[in-house]
Amino acid sequence: MSLRHDGEVTITDTRLRVVGPLTLAAAALVANLLAMSLLRAAAPYLELRDLLSMPVTGLAYGAAAGFLASGVRPTKVWALLTVSLGLAAPALSLGLAQDSWSWVALGSLGSFVVPAVGWICLSTLRGAEPGAEERRLILAAATVTSLIAVIRTATLDPAAFGWCQCVDNPLAVTGDADIYLAIEPWLTVGHLAAVAMVLLAVAVGAWHRPGRRAVHEYVLVTGSAVAIGGWVFADGALLAGAPTLTADPVVAAGLVAVLGVHVTGSVRRRPSRAHVADLLLAARERSTPGRLRELVARAVGDPSATVYWWDPSTQTYVDHLGRESDADVANALESHVLEVESEQRPIARVVTERVLVRDAGILQPVAEALRLSRENERLQAELAESLLQVRESRSRIVRASDDARRRIERDLHDGAQQLLISTGAKLNLATTRVDATRDPELAETLADASDELGRALEELRALARGITPTALVHGSLPDALEDLALRCPVPSRLHVEGGGKVNPEVAATAYFVVAECLVNVAKHAQASSAWVRVVLGDPLRVAVRDDGAGGADFKRGSGLRGLIDRVAAQGGSLDVVTSTGGTTVSATFPNGST
C-alpha cells in the first residue's frame, strides 16, 4: 500500500494546481450560459424545462469544480469540468447550427460525459483515485469516445446531406450521406461499448469497495447509471436526426445526484485528511497511546473512537487506559471496526460509535499510522534492549578480565615470588657459611646469584603491579593513588576530598585511569608538575591535571582509549580537556555500595 496520493497530501505548487482548474471552471460556466442563450434564440419553440436542464446541470458541475479547486487542498476536478463542458456542447452545437461551421465538432464533445461521469463515480466510491482495473476500463472508454467524436466530425455534414437548414461542416471529408449512414451503426456500437465499459468499471469499483454499503453510495451508483444510460438514449435520438430532448431531465437528475454525493464526500473528507497528516506525524514521533487515540478519533471523524492495541503477551486488545476490547467489539457492527494488521499479525483495532467513513484516503493512512507507531515502539525497545545487553556484556568482560588479573597476581604472590624469596633466604644462609677468604670464587658466585635473584624479584614486582593495582590489595584507593603519585617521575601531588567506601571495581578502574594518566604525563606532557584529585563519594571522581604542553588525544592510540571501555563498563564517563597550558583528564563513576 502506498501512502502517496498523487500530490494531494503535499502543499507545494498548490497555486499552480488551482489556477488551471479555476480558469477552466470559469470557461465552463461561460460556455453553459452561452449555450443556454444560443439555444433559446435558435429554438424558441422548445419548452423551457427541456431547454435549460442540461446547461443548468453543466453550470452546477462547473461551479462545483471551481468550488472544489479553490478549496484548501486542490482536488482533481478535471472530470467535473469535462462533464460540464460536455453538457454545454450539444446545446451550444444546436444553438450554433445555423451560424457556425464548428457546431458539429462541438456537439461531438458531448460524448465525453460518459467516461467522465464514470470517473467521478469511482473516485467518490474509493475516496481516492479509481483502482487500476477500473482506470483501464475508463481510459478505454474515453479512447473509444474520442475516436467516435473524430469520425463523426469527419463524416457528418447535415447541411450537405440536406437534413437541415444549417451551416456546412467544413471538417467533413465527404458530403455523401450514404457513407455516414453506413458508418453510423458502428458508431452506435462503439458508443454502447464505451458505455458498457464505464458501467462495468463502476460496478467493479462498487464491488471492490470494502465494508457495508451506505445509502449515498447506492444513490451514487444509481445516479451514474441513469445519467449514462439517459445520455446514450438522448445522444442516440439526436444522432438519429430526431433532436428530441425529452430524456434530458432524467439525465440531469442522475448527473445532479452524482455531483451531490461527490461534493459532499469531498467536503467531509477534507478536514479529516489534515488530521490524518497530524496522526502520521504523531505516530512517527512516538506519541502516547492516549494522544494517538485522540488523533485517530479526529481523523475518522468520530470523537468517541477508541484504539485498542494488540498485546501479544496476553493475546488481547487493550486500549490506552488498559481496558480490554472484547465486550466493545462483540457489540460493534463490522462497519464500526477497523482492523489493523501487519503481515497477518494483529496490531490494533479502531472501534467507533458512528459508522466508519469508508474512505481509503483516510482509513489506509490511519491504519498505516498505527502500524508505524507500533513498529517504532518495537524498534526502540529492541534498541534499548540490545544496548543494555552490550553494556552488560562489556561489564562482564571487564569483570572477568579483572578476576583473571587478580588470580594471576595472587598466583605470582603465592607461587613464584615466595619461592624466589625463600631461595634468597637459602642463598643468604649459604653465604654466611662460606669463608670468603678461603673460597672467594664460591662467595662471588653466591653474591651474583643473590643479585640476579634480586633483579628477578624486582621484575616480578613490576609485573604484578602492571597486572593489577597491588596497592589496592592492602590499601585504600587514596593510599594506592598516593603510591602512584610517588612513583611518577614528574612531581605529583594527591588531593583527597570526601570519604566513605569505594566499590572495589570502581576503585580498580579509578586506579587504572590515574595510573595511565600519570604514565602519559611522564611520557608525553613535558610537564613540571601534576596534580591528582580524588573526590570520594557517589559519584566518585578522579582527575589528573598537568602543566605540560597539552595535545593529549584520545584518538591517537593513547592508552586512555583502552580505558574507555573499562570506564564505560562501570557506567562512568571519561573527559579530556587539553590546551597549551596542560591537560586535565577526569573520570566520574557511579559508586553504588556493593
Added chain:
Amino acid sequence: MTADHPRVLLADDAVLVREGVAQLLRVGGCEVLATFDDSDGVSAALASYDPVDVLVLDIRMPPTHTDEGLALLEGLRAAGVTAGVLLLSMYASPTLALRALSAGGATGYLLKDRIRDGGTLVDAVRTIARGGTVVDPEVVALLLQASASTSRLDELSTREKEVLSLMAEGRSNTGIAKHLHLAVKTVDSHVDHLMTKMGLESSADEHRRVLAVLELLRARET
C-alpha cells in the same frame, strides 16, 4: 631478653618463606620462640612467651590476604603492647610504611627482598628490639625522589637528606658514618642540623629519630 639475642615471634603464611626467615633469624642470633601461618595465634603467644622483643609479621596473610599483619600491629598498639613489630611486605608502598610507623615506635617496614641481603633482616630486628625504626631503602628512595619539591625537607642539603634516608633505614650514627665513609662526629653534626631544620630538638634521641622518619613519610601528606 638481651639486645644480642632478641626474642622473636614469626608469622607468615608461606611455609618456605617462614622457614627461611626463621633460619636466618636463628643464624643471626635471634631466638625464634614460635612461628605461625596466620595472625590469629600471635596475640595469645605474646602472653605465653613473654617477654617478646619483636614480632616479624607478613602483611598479607589469610583469611583475606590483604593487610592482616598491619591490622594486627594496629590492634596490638591500641591494646598498649609495646613490643617491636617488623612488617614484611612484597611491595614497596610508602603509604603502607607510613601506616605502619604511625602506629607507634619500635616498628619497621621491610621488603621481603631483603631476606637475601646479608644481615639486613637481622639488623632490622635488632634495631627494632632496641626501640628503633626501620623503613625499607626502596621506600625511602621513593619518598626522597618524590618529595623533592615538598615540605620542610626542601631545606635539607643533599648530604643531610642522605643521612636522613639512612636513618630511616634504621642505621645508627656509627652505621651511617661507616656507610658514607665519614667521621662519626661529622654524621652527628649532620643529624643535629637536620633535626633542627625539621623542628625536632627537645626529645630523647631515639624518639627524635622516629619523628624524623615520620616527618619524611608525612612530607607527602599535604
